[in-house]
Amino acid sequence: MTATEARQSEGTAEATPVLTFEDVVLGFDGVTALNGVSFTVNAGELFAVIGPNGAGKTSIFNVLSGVYRPQQGTVRFGAEDLIGRRPHAIARLGVARTFQNIELFSNLTVLDNLMLGRHLHHPYGVLAAFAWLGKARRNELANRLAVEEIVDFLELAPWRRLPVGLLPYGIQKRVELGRALASEPKLLLLDEPVAGMNLEETEDMARFILDIRDELGLPMVMVEHDMGLVMDLADRIMVIDFGRPIRTGTPRQVATDPDVVRAYLGEEHRVTP
Ligand SMILES: Nc1ncnc2c1ncn2[C@@H]1O[C@H](COP(=O)(O)OP(=O)(O)OP(=O)(O)O)[C@@H](O)[C@H]1O
Secondary structure (H helix, E strand, C coil): CCHHHHHHHHCCCCCCEEEEEEEEEEEECCEEEEEEEEEEEECCCEEEEECCCCCCHHHHHHHHCCCCCCCEEEEEECCEECCCCCHHHHHHHCEEEECCCCCCCCCCEHHHHHHHHHHCCCCCCHHHHHHCHHHHHHHHHHHHHHHHHHHHHCCCHHHCCCEHHHCCHHHHHHHHHHHHHHCCCCEEEEECCCCCCCHHHHHHHHHHHHHHHHHHCCCEEEECCCHHHHHHHCCEEEEEECCEEEEEECHHHHHCCHHHHHHHHCHHHCCCC
16 A cells, blocks of 8 residues: 555544635625535645536635635634735745646746745845845845755756746646745645646656655645546545535545535546445
């Protein structure tokens, strides 16, 4: 049994919630995007959210990152209540996000994009830089060292000095992941991390996601349409449909749940117990 299978059979990594999403209701002028969604994400856990188009997956991410404010419910990250906080304030608490569509500075190099990931969350102002030039230089050095560690971790060395816009799609997605890691997050939100990737790129990304969980111990919430990836990687999965959770459990529990099979997976994904 692999480490991942062992974790999946246990059901959760460690049952210490770092994120609690409770009874969240979000609507827009007659459309109910989330209709009483609750889940927890435990320390070190890779938690996946799946569901058909329009089910509410992106809305969950937008609530988590402060883009949408729900009408009802609570969202707690550690001791902090996230509802009502602006996106940059939530990012500063340690919640980092990657996007469905790559959002990088395509003219800048890999290293510079990763450095921006650090500066966004560990800024020192111009005045501070004058007043504390030595400190600023030390910060800069520490930032560069941290970025080089990410380059090693994500095997980005061959491209580190190239403009991101020139790189293959799969590498750009990897740089985006690196930029999220550069902010030293405490929770990582992955929005369709393998969308548009070929098989080799998908396998590489899967390996890095597992490394992030197993080596860095970083809890993650992942929205992804690639069912194979979700079933292989996730510790637990929440299936939603029409803004409501149908089932939350291990990949095996979810894949064998009749309601899930009926509503979403279809017979081809049924797992024989
Ligand atoms: N800003 C908005 N204004 C109005 N309706 C919205 C808004 N954002 C989301 N919705 C609606 O809320 C519902 C859930 O949308 P959401 O984007 O969260 O689904 P999804 O599961 O991420 O879908 P997909 O897999 O297609 O990305 C949909 O009916 C959508 O049209």
